[in-house]
Every structure is written in structure tokens, then in C-alpha cells.
Amino acid sequence: xxxxxxxxxxxxxxxxxxxxxxxxxxxxxxxxxxxxxxxxxxxxxxxxxxxxxxxxxxxxxxxxxxxxxxxxxxxxxxxxxxxxxxxxxxxxxxxxxxxxxxxxxxxxxxxxxxxxxxxxxxxxxxxxxxxxxxxxxxxxxxxxxxxxxxxxxxxxxxxxxxxxxxxxxxxxxxxxxxxxxxxxxxxxxxx
Numbered sequence: 001x002x003x004x005x006x007x008x009x010x011x012x013x014x015x016x017x018x019x020x021x022x023x024x025x026x027x028x029x030x031x032x033x034x035x036x037x038x039x040x041x042x043x044x045x046x047x048x049x050x051x052x053x054x055x056x057x058x059x060x061x062x063x064x065x066x067x068x069x070x071x072x073x074x075x076x077x078x079x080x081x082x083x084x085x086x087x088x089x090x091x092x093x094x095x096x097x098x099x100x101x102x103x104x105x106x107x108x109x110x111x112x113x114x115x116x117x118x119x120x121x122x123x124x125x126x127x128x129x130x131x132x133x134x135x136x137x138x139x140x141x142x143x144x145x146x147x148x149x150x151x152x153x154x155x156x157x158x159x160x161x162x163x164x165x166x167x168x169x170x171x172x173x174x175x176x177x178x179x180x181x182x183x184x185x186x187x188x189x190x191x
Contacts, residue, residue, distance in 0.1 A: 002174060003081055004029060004051075005044075005059040007068050007091040007114040018134035019065060019147040021092040022114075025132065025166040026058050032167045033058075042074035052174035068114040069121030076122065084126040088170055091115060094143070096133030098151065099158040101169060101185045103130050105178045128178050130166055134159075 006022030014020055030037050030047055037047035037058055047058040057079060061071035076083050084106075091114055096102055106126040109116035119125050135155070137146035151159040165185060172181040 001055045001079060001081055002086050002088060003057050003059060003075055003079060004088045004170060005061065005072055007065055008060065009064050010062040016150045017148045018092050018151060021132040021134055022090040023060050024163050025090045026060050028163050028167045029170060030058055042078060043071040044075065052171040054174050065114040067117055069117035072118050073121040083122050083124060087127040088173060089118060089127060089129045090166060091129065091131055092134045093131035094134055094136050094147065096131060098133050098135045098155045099162050100133035101130060101162060101165060103169060103178060103182045103185055128173060130169060132162060132166060
């Protein structure tokens with residue numbers, strides 16, 4: 001069994017923001033797998049089904065980004081999964097250009113408060129993650145405004161394509177392992 005969690009903020013006002021890239025990726029995986037995400041449990045919206053031949057629980061924490069670990073810990077405890085081998089967390093990353101993915105088997109929070117909170121609650125950095133590039137803020141711009149803003153213009157098509165690639169990347173992580181997915185998807189996309 002795998003827990004696949006996408007990070008974001010609940011509420012219509014955050015729906016299409018850069019910070020909700022993880023939620024969008026979970027929606028894409030749910031669509032591809034035919035899984036509904038409507039059950040409210042573990043401080044999250046969850047959906048259960050089969051993806052890439054494995055039982056999965058898709059998770060969209062409803063705790064707001066900075067407290068994502070509360071929900072993730074409840075889910076991993078409830079389903080008795082080993083976070084180091086059966087958890088995949090999907091989040092946005094301002095250090096990656098739009099169109100880029102970075103898959104890692106483990107690692108630090110890299111300044112991402114949602115990942116930081118998950119590491120704190122799980123007591124380990126050793127869980128797989130997929131980071132979705134949302135681009136850096138403009139020079140002199142405000143970080144909060146940037147991540148709570150939406151992707152627009154020429155970047156939108158590339159961003160939407162990247163979200164679709166996340167579903168394929170996660171499928172490959174489950175079927176063939178994280179390293180193979182890293183080799184295929186950790187590349188820079190041309191604008």
C-alpha cells in the first residue's frame with residue numbers, strides 16, 4: 001500500500017495557486033486511476049483505490065500547508081505504513097523552473113514549510129517526494145504573494161503538462177522504483 005499525499009491549502013481562494021501544485025497533482029492521479037477524493041478523515045480529503053497495480057490512499061491535507069505533517073502522521077499511523085518505503089509526498093518548489101520536476105527518495109525540507117512540518121511529525125527525512133517547479137519570485141517581489149499567486153500566460157500550458165507528468169512519474173515510482181523515475185523525470189524542460 002502507498003500513501004500519496006499532495007500538499008496545498010484548502011479553500012476556493014487557494015485553488016489555482018502555485019502552492020497548490022500538490023493538490024492539482026493528486027487530482028490528476030485520481031483522474032487517471034478513477035479514484036474519487038471525497039472522504040473527510042485524518043484532517044484530510046482522501047480517496048482509496050488502486051493505482052499502478054497497488055492499493056493507494058490519495059491524501060489532500062486540509063490543515064493548511066504549514067501543518068501538513070499533522071494530517072500525514074495520522075494517515076501513516078492509521079494505515080500502518082512505513083513512511084520510508086510507502087509514502088510519496090508531492091509539493092511545489094520555487095527553486096525549480098516551471099516545467100521541471102525533481103524526484104528524490106529522501107532529503108531535507110529545502111525551506112518548504114509543509115515538508116518541514118511532515119519531517120517534524122514523522123521524525124524522518126527518509127520519504128520519497130516529487131517537487132513541482134513553480135518558478136522563483138521576481139527580484140524584489142514578495143514570496144507569499146508569489147506562492148499564493150497563480151500560474152498564468154505562457155507558463156500555464158507548461159505547468160499543466162508538468163502536473164500530468166507527475167501522475168506518470170508517481171506511477172513509474174511505484175512500478176519501477178524511485179531511481180528510474182528520477183532518471184526519466186528529473187530533467188529541465190525547454191520553454
